[in-house]
Amino acid sequence: MSAPIAITKLDSSTADFQQRLASLLAFETSQDDAIEHAVAQILTDVRQHGDAAVLAATQRFDRLTASSVAELEISKDEMQQALNSLPTERRIALETAAQRVRAYHQIQKQECGSSGFSYTEPDGTVLGQKVTPLDRVGIYVPGGKAAYPSSVLMNAIPAKVAGVAEVIMVVPTPDGVKNPLVLAAAFIAGVDKIFTIGGAQAVAALAYGTATIPAVDKIVGPGNAYVASAKRRVFGTVGIDMIAGPSEILVLCDGTTNPDWVAMDLFSQAEHDELAQSILLCPDADYIAAVERSINHLIATMPRQEIIRTSLTNRGALILVRDMDEACSIANSIAAEHVEISTQQPEHWAAKIRHAGALFLGRFSSEALGDYCAGPNHVLPTSRTARFSSPLGVYDFQKRSSMICVSEAGAQTLGKVAAELAYGEGLQAHARSAELRIQ
Amino acid sequence: MSAPIAITKLDSSTADFQQRLASLLAFETSQDDAIEHAVAQILTDVRQHGDAAVLAATQRFDRLTASSVAELEISKDEMQQALNSLPTERRIALETAAQRVRAYHQIQKQECGSSGFSYTEPDGTVLGQKVTPLDRVGIYVPGGKAAYPSSVLMNAIPAKVAGVAEVIMVVPTPDGVKNPLVLAAAFIAGVDKIFTIGGAQAVAALAYGTATIPAVDKIVGPGNAYVASAKRRVFGTVGIDMIAGPSEILVLCDGTTNPDWVAMDLFSQAEHDELAQSILLCPDADYIAAVERSINHLIATMPRQEIIRTSLTNRGALILVRDMDEACSIANSIAAEHVEISTQQPEHWAAKIRHAGALFLGRFSSEALGDYCAGPNHVLPTSRTARFSSPLGVYDFQKRSSMICVSEAGAQTLGKVAAELAYGEGLQAHARSAELRIQ
Numbered sequence: 056m057s058a059p060i061a062i063t064k065l066d067s068s069t070a071d072f073q074q075r076l077a078s079l080l081a082f083e084t085s086q087d088d089a090i091e092h093a094v095a096q097i098l099t100d101v102r103q104h105g106d107a108a109v110l111a112a113t114q115r116f117d118r119l120t121a122s123s124v125a126e127l128e129i130s131k132d133e134m135q136q137a138l139n140s141l142p143t144e145r146r147i148a149l150e151t152a153a154q155r156v157r158a159y160h161q162i163q164k165q166e167c168g169s170s171g172f173s174y175t176e177p178d179g180t181v182l183g184q185k186v187t188p189l190d191r192v193g194i195y196v197p198g199g200k201a202a203y204p205s206s207v208l209m210n211a212i213p214a215k216v217a218g219v220a221e222v223i224m225v226v227p228t229p230d231g232v233k234n235p236l237v238l239a240a241a242f243i244a245g246v247d248k249i250f251t252i253g254g255a256q257a258v259a260a261l262a263y264g265t266a267t268i269p270a271v272d273k274i275v276g277p278g279n280a281y282v283a284s285a286k287r288r289v290f291g292t293v294g295i296d297m298i299a300g301p302s303e304i305l306v307l308c309d310g311t312t313n314p315d316w317v318a319m320d321l322f323s324q325a326e327h328d329e330l331a332q333s334i335l336l337c338p339d340a341d342y343i344a345a346v347e348r349s350i351n352h353l354i355a356t357m358p359r360q361e362i363i364r365t366s367l368t369n370r371g372a373l374i375l376v377r378d379m380d381e382a383c384s385i386a387n388s389i390a391a392e393h394v395e396i397s398t399q400q401p402e403h404w405a406a407k408i409r410h411a412g413a414l415f416l417g418r419f420s421s422e423a424l425g426d427y428c429a430g431p432n433h434v435l436p437t438s439r440t441a442r443f444s445s446p447l448g449v450y451d452f453q454k455r456s457s458m459i460c461v462s463e464a465g466a467q468t469l470g471k472v473a474a475e476l477a478y479g480e481g482l483q484a485h486a487r488s489a490e491l492r493i494q
Numbered sequence: 495m496s497a498p499i500a501i502t503k504l505d506s507s508t509a510d511f512q513q514r515l516a517s518l519l520a521f522e523t524s525q526d527d528a529i530e531h532a533v534a535q536i537l538t539d540v541r542q543h544g545d546a547a548v549l550a551a552t553q554r555f556d557r558l559t560a561s562s563v564a565e566l567e568i569s570k571d572e573m574q575q576a577l578n579s580l581p582t583e584r585r586i587a588l589e590t591a592a593q594r595v596r597a598y599h600q601i602q603k604q605e606c607g608s609s610g611f612s613y614t615e616p617d618g619t620v621l622g623q624k625v626t627p628l629d630r631v632g633i634y635v636p637g638g639k640a641a642y643p644s645s646v647l648m649n650a651i652p653a654k655v656a657g658v659a660e661v662i663m664v665v666p667t668p669d670g671v672k673n674p675l676v677l678a679a680a681f682i683a684g685v686d687k688i689f690t691i692g693g694a695q696a697v698a699a700l701a702y703g704t705a706t707i708p709a710v711d712k713i714v715g716p717g718n719a720y721v722a723s724a725k726r727r728v729f730g731t732v733g734i735d736m737i738a739g740p741s742e743i744l745v746l747c748d749g750t751t752n753p754d755w756v757a758m759d760l761f762s763q764a765e766h767d768e769l770a771q772s773i774l775l776c777p778d779a780d781y782i783a784a785v786e787r788s789i790n791h792l793i794a795t796m797p798r799q800e801i802i803r804t805s806l807t808n809r810g811a812l813i814l815v816r817d818m819d820e821a822c823s824i825a826n827s828i829a830a831e832h833v834e835i836s837t838q839q840p841e842h843w844a845a846k847i848r849h850a851g852a853l854f855l856g857r858f859s860s861e862a863l864g865d866y867c868a869g870p871n872h873v874l875p876t877s878r879t880a881r882f883s884s885p886l887g888v889y890d891f892q893k894r895s896s897m898i899c900v901s902e903a904g905a906q907t908l909g910k911v912a913a914e915l916a917y918g919e920g921l922q923a924h925a926r927s928a929e930l931r932i933q
Contacts, residue, residue, distance in 0.1 A: 144914055145914055145915075145918055148910075148911045148914035148915050148918075149915065151911045152911055152915060159621055162611065162613060163611070163623065166607050166610075166611040166623070167606065167607035167623075168605050168606035168607045171605075172601065172602070172605040174601060180868075181855075182598055182868065182869050182870060184602065184605070184606075184870070184885075184887075185853070187848050187849075189881065189882050190848070190849075190881065202919075203919055204915070204918065204919065205915060205919065236918055236919075272881040272882045273882045291737070291877070291879065293882065294879070294881075294882035294883060298730070313930070315930060316927070316930050316931065319923060319926050319927040319930055320927050322923035322926075322927070323921070323923040323924045323926075323927040325923070326921055326922070326923040326924070327921075356926075357922060357923055357926075358920075358922050359920075359921075359922065359923065363923065401899065402899075405897070408895075409626050409629070410626075410629075410893075410895075411895045412895065412896070413895060413896035413897075413898060414624070414895055414896065414897050414898065415898050415899075415900075416620075416897065416898065416899035417899055417900070418931075419900045419901060419902050419904065419905035419931050420898050420899055420900040420905075421900075421905075421909075421912075421927045421928055421930075421931060422927070423912050423913075423916060423924040423925070423927045423928040424898065424900055424905070424908045424909065424912050424928060425896070425898050426912070426916075426924060427911065427912040427915045427916065427924075427928075428908055428911045428912050428915070429619075429621060429898045429900065429908060430621050430898075431621060431623070431896035431897075431898055432896065435896070436893075438730070440730065440733070441893065441895070442628065442629065442711040442733075442893070443628050443711045443712045443732065443733035443893055444733060444893055445893045445894035445895075446623075446894060446895070446896050448623075448894070450889075454849075454875075454880065454881075454882055454883055454884045455884035455885060455887070456847075456849075456850045456851065456852060456853055456880070456884075456885070457851070457852035457853065457864070457870035457871065457874070457885050458844070458852075458853050458855065458870075459852060459853065459854050459855065459859050459863070459864050459868045459869075459870055460840065460841075460854075460855035460856055460859055461854075461856070461858045461859040461860075461863055461868065462858060463858050465858065466858035466859075466860075466863070469863045469867055469868060470860075470863065471587075472587045472590045472591055472866065472867045473860075473862050473863050473865070473866040473867050474862075475583055475584055475587035476584075476587050476588065476591060476643070476644060476866045476867070477862060477865075477866065479584055479587075479643065479675055480641075480642050480643065480644065480675075481797075481798075482762070482765060482766075482798075483765070483796060483797050483798065484758060484761035484762040484764070484765040484796055484798065484802065485762045485765070485862040485865060485866075486862070487758050487761075487762075487795075487796075488755070488758040488759050488761070488762040488860045488861070488862045489860055489862045489863060489866075491752070491754060491755050491758055491860075492755065492857075492858050492860060
């Protein structure tokens, strides 16, 4: 048996707790100047030389030679063949997940004000808001080791539910190796076009457009440091989703859940990568000890045990709290991506959590179910950004326009108010424009 | 009489129209290295030295000496006195505008899914979404020449309607000169605290917090190049609103509106600053000539005529189109901040506009009414970002959390799906975490 994992143990009643918690949570992405410089160059190249620059970068980085970007497009037929080639169990699982994600986002669309609104005032003035889908969206899908078909579903389905007319996916295929599960997921999700390109060159092609690749209005989806830098740089020309930090799970447990279950939930986050963060908050010291025993017992069975070990050692923690109320208060200060409330009467504690990407209530709601098939999106705010941002949703693929239809009578009363304030701000043309409508 | 304004005239039927339109619209903010460097230094200083750094920067840039940051706070009493000191007409106008903006955003809150949702599946699994306000928001208000009380209302009121507990405003007061209209607007809007600080130091204080200034979760509001750079740099630590470009108006007119009205509407945008953009789309060449005569006749009456002249000459345009359908199509490609549909039956054409920050329907809906008091927000997407973004609204001060409560029965069926897909992605801890819940 291997050495026990040296996971950090904290006690909220100690004097240095806040300081130790802060240093545990501290995480900053540092900008790498070499990456920044390379990305700036690639963006300029693609903007100036279009398809030719995309082809050159794809040959250079993915060792993929093509005589035109059109050759790098994957046809609908090939997507469907990828789906047909899957083992039946896997195909059914993918289709079930897609159907559940679609159902959730359809309800979200109904419930999140997608139909806009308008109301008429007594003088006939009509005010309101119009909601429209984006015209065209780009989805970045990483290739290679982190090829996640579930990400394809989670990014493409809300866009299609929102009513986006065209969803363009890019996925690098280094050395030409394609992942059938990713292509199958794209087919099921209703992706309209796929190009086998990646990196900053793919982001640039989507943002600026080339002769072959249409310019999109927004780019979503995860990627490496080059992709993240490119997305930051094209923001403004197109919309982007959040730049995700390492994934996080925070488990609040009252000590009544099988400790193996909690240990495995902590593993499921830790196995993502060495920087992932898994934290347990519990008021029962004996239970924390039991979870630690489970961790050291179960780790041997894990194929990705080296990643899990590093993640738990460097960034994990088992934290003893005074009571569940304090656990909720600490959870609000951490504002984690995934928050599991593995307790009796989880609704009671969930009501106290203000900041979380997703809340998993009760011991049967393992985070893994949310990652794949419960229905809600698995693209969630990380690194405390749940304080001010939301899961990816239908609303990210829609935008609103205000509607103002002032009646002749309304222009008389509103005109006086606007003119008075405009003169106060020294904007006389504003004032005159309002006054001209006053009879 | 002064020289006629050399406003660009385009005709959509000419061969080079698309190219000339593109070059008219082209606008890029270039990063100024000196500003970037200065801002990076100020952010580091405030992060490391807190209040002391804020005081030093305020003395340096605003020539304002104080022995503590607490001295730079404006009390509620002083805000109320500012309101009481206003001439009655102006006070009533400000209160009327605030009441109308509040009413619109309250309806927006009801209509945009602020109550969240949840639904129960046949096996007892509950899925949903919880909506919560941000805890604390910072509002940047420029001082000096561009001191706009209407901006205070438009930024603070949606935050308070959303339920934000604490709204902290910062406004620089160079040489200690305060603007009573701005303080009065803050009082009416329900701003909780005001500090008379500005620039990158104010953004840093709000993002990181100091001993005196509480850290916020999101910073909104316009500012100069230093403020914009600082907001970009603290994004991620806090949320930010869009970085606004120059303001724009696009008037679609069928030739039936008094040409003086349209000319003044174009002026009202042009008077903001030299980079503002005012464009008319009209299928009637005679009417375009009439608007041009109005422009050259009315310009002499405008106190800000030099700004208007420069803006219209460099960035304005009168565009002859084939018909109103083409006008709508061009409007969609421009995706302007403000779109006035100054026509008969404006609803007919508004239905064809997919991309616009705000739509003003009918000849009585001058943009000035929307800027001050119609009710909808005047913080709107510029520079074609209306393709993917929305007016500032209650939704910008709320965030969502997914809710997943899987029943024991649900864990059996969902667990199999999740495990199948997790094995497909090579994430065995995810799979095991789901399988442990299967009896």
